[in-house]
Amino acid sequence: MTLDTVKHAAETPDTKLPWAELGLKEDEYARVREILGRRPTGAELAMYSVMWSEHCSYKSSKVHLRQFGEKAPQSDAMLVGIGENAGVVDVGHGYAVTFKVESHNHPSYVEPYQGAATGVGGIVRDIIAMGARPVAVVDPLRMGAADHPDTKRVLPGVVAGIGGYGNCLGLPNIGGELVFDACYQGNPLVNAGAIGVMRHEDIHLAKASGPGNKVILYGARTGGDGIGGASILASETFDDAKPSKRPAVQVGDPFQEKLLIECTLEAFAEKLVVGIQDLGAAGLSCATSELASNGTGGMRVELDDVPLRDSTLTPEEILMSESQERMCAVVEPEKVERFLAICEKWDVTATVVGEVTDGDRLEIFWHGEKIVDLDPRTVAHDGPVYERPYARPSWQDALQADDANKLPRPATSAELREQVIQLVASPNQASKSWVTDQYDRFVQGNTVLAQPEDSGMVRIDEQTGLGVALANDGNGRYSKLDPYAGAQLALAEAYRNVAATGARPLAVSDCLNFGSPEDTDVMWQFAETTRGLADACLTLGTPVTGGNVSLYNQTGEAAIHPTPVVSVLGVIDDVSRRTPIAFAEEGQLLYLLGETREEFGGSAWSQVVHDHLGGLPPRVDLERERLLAEILISASRDGMIDAAHDLSDGGLVQAVAESCLRGGKGARLVVPDGLDGFTFLFSESAGRAVVAVPRSEELRFTDMCGARGLPVTRIGVVDGDAVELQGEFSIELTELRAAYEQTLPGLFG
């Protein structure tokens, strides 16, 4: 076998390469040839093909994502924005916080445990690559129908994988979502998010600067993981006798990752690192080309020095391998010894594999021969950009015309009561303890709030009580009805959830899960979503700091609901001021903040009772959201409320049920003037929350709402052992608890 060196490639311009099998389009391959002025070598082709893939290049989504930058609100908090491994925001007292959400959808369908586990591993490496200590994880999940047999395979595996990995890393899981819907049957969504904390001066970036500086690869050895494409390259064109077995599934090693965290942080603390990049999708191809192109010079890499788990790997495969738990650091020569000593201390394999050069090329060598010689920018940043066609789906009007407000409503008090129980017991509304009890929420000793609170909250400074909160939301049903409004509702809900716990919303990360961008309907949904989200972020003053796009979540013709998952990060000056959801004190007054309209399109009620999806989602009023948030934050700071719960899917009755069960106290509710009991209980109007106010604070609180123009309605009192709607029905907490808590254990054991 002749090694396909740069020289060889120049001499054999007519050699056919399997660019199509590697996923490149004809014009893309032509561009590669044009960029290089010759045909690529096998190794170069491997790099271009993975880095120009949809996953790594964002070629279909880029033109739309630009709005997040173009429409970004002015924010003093933003320290590092879109384009790095994760965004960074200033939270005061010299602390900076980084956070991001990513998808690991497809791998989690193929192998739920490992797919989900490695999803957590990947997002945590993004956080450490910024210089931060990870302090919490979250896991927004979407599964197929709760009673579908395949969901019994996927969900328990996913939950065990997220727990198995996150628990072993010592990261408290402080939030997430679990939504069941048949549209996710063949395409479950496994999104994972992480938060990290650092001092301002510790922020690190992925760039290789300073000629002579060493490139160190450390962590797990490189194996043949996730390199199906490269194997084609190796076997069909260059060597027919290659081993055929290359695993499509990667197995995670959380213990290795824990060591990686500790040794990386120790190296940061000793100021040993000039630039750093995690190895995720596209492995070394991505890390070397991104480090080099973001730096000032070029880079030279000796591929023979990469520690291997499998000695039969070809250079193409080494470049593409997605073996987990690896990082790449750029270190000044005189600090290399110390860096390696820290790795040794933590039993982490570390090897110098290259150095920064004063040129501008990325050069990679194998057995002493040059097999890659290219401008790293062309791989990392100058990938193809598509303006994919899109159009409003032909079915959209009919869907919106199918008005949920016209569905038959409960006719009697008994029926109303029955539907409350049905709602609370439905898989999407029922308690998620079956999931969250499998996650460690206490580790690190800083968890102030975790599930089932409105947002997760961790303390980041013991002296001052400074803390951060994170909430993730997304409602695919709303987005299906109106993707522009759906994205805004997702943001509004996460924003409201953060404020409900007393934290001030600061910044946004998002994970956009969609079907195929080659479908004009899907592309329209995507365009509408990004436009809606960017507009709303501008209005609410919360910039998007980063995120992730997952496309092709589609089985045949059927795409999933457009599902933007929006994460809002908030800050709270003193976590002792946090507001929980629990109604814990008898006699406290319950107030409903905001306005309730007849809005049932996409509602939980329409799904649970009628299996219906149609009409319009709730109206969005971002100014109202902002006002509501201000009230909730002030009330928390000044001690005017003891509990708050945001109203979202399931409406008021769901929120009240959760707050009562959490606090172990009942509530007596009265239908306010101008509303009927059904609308009062089940409407999903946005911009609302329910709060528990101590009697001594009642006047102060209502005056504040009145003065600022927020509608506030007294709806009842915390009292007794039942949730009672005066004149209609009463449900004992024991019955309510059984309905709420038994559903998931009943389904999943």
Next chain:
Amino acid sequence: MARVVVDVMLKPEILDPQGQAVQRALPRLGFEGIADVRQGKRFELEVEGPVDDAALARIHEMAETFLANTVIEDFEVKVETSEGPK
């Protein structure tokens, strides 16, 4: 009653963090000369009735669809003659 054993091991190309951790610990415990360790699972099944070809075919199917995850694992079905670990 007859005993059938199903051994399930990670495929050779798949990372085996457990086996690795064991192997790395051995020299520290004073055990040299072990070049590699892989850790897998062993299932001992007590089969009612005769272990004939039909029974073995069923167990093979069970191993393939349930005991092993063939995306990442290989398996082997053996009829035990000895008594297994004591």
Next chain:
Amino acid sequence: MARVVVDVMLKPEILDPQGQAVQRALPRLGFEGIADVRQGKRFELEVEGPVDDAALARIHEMAETFLANTVIEDFEVKVETSEGPK
């Protein structure tokens, strides 16, 4: 290189919920006639040098002090002749 296998199983008197969970699932998957399932561990050791009595004695010691916890587990050491799961 020679392969030595160490099988480690929970002692019979110790509850094995993993084995039980497997056994309970079998009928639901349409597999009848399995009276009991026990799940244990299998270690495949690649031994450098000859697998003579001395080597086996060392491996036995390794199994007893490390691979198995003899408070709860039994083990068996076997020299592999076949190739293991394929």
Next chain:
Amino acid sequence: MTARPSPTATLNGGPTGRWNVRIGVVTFPGTLDDRDTQRAVRIAGAEAVPLWHRDKDLKQVDAVVLPGGFSYGDYLRAGAISRFSPLMETIIDQAKAGMPVLGICNGFQVLTESHLLPGAMLRNNHLHFICRDQKLRVESTSTAWTADYTAGQEISIPLKNIDGRYVADERTLDLLEAEGRVAFRYLDGNPNGSLRDIAGITNEAGNVVGLMPHPEHAVEPLVGTGRTDGLGFFTSILKKLVNA
């Protein structure tokens, strides 16, 4: 980061940081709760001394805590690899000579693997990781780590593990009961199938204690479960060492 003196620490233990008591907190690769344990030690009023698994030296500490986590990923068996560390050799010797040692969760597993405590920990009977606020009864107050509790006192502290099922043979269990060495028992339902609802035990001398639930996560009113029921472990040892 240093902790503010907690009001509860003063209640139970006396003025913060006045005595020069050094409590070692061990870090193995994969240990997770070491920094939380150090915080708990500080809140109780003692000095927390980090100990590294590769060292043999105990840095003149007066007592040692083996914290929770997944040392060596819990690969092979929880605690099985850690117990062979150089530091554990020293700790095993010192424990036998009477030094107080507390093993929490993974630390408990290390203690059973080291045979400093009898029995073994196995996978939970329901096979899931479980994280919850767990009610316990303190059965023995005559250990180095429990004197600040009252016999029979009920406390709630977090439980979080997947290998938390305590097993031992009948003879050992009977002996533990007879000698009053069952230190903690689960209340309100056995969370993992532990024999005789055992949550924690002590050695004969009472200096070595192991338990699965996490007292170090219940020392501040704001975080975790919001309870401080776990602080007594750390004030108990502090008082004992101060009065020694």
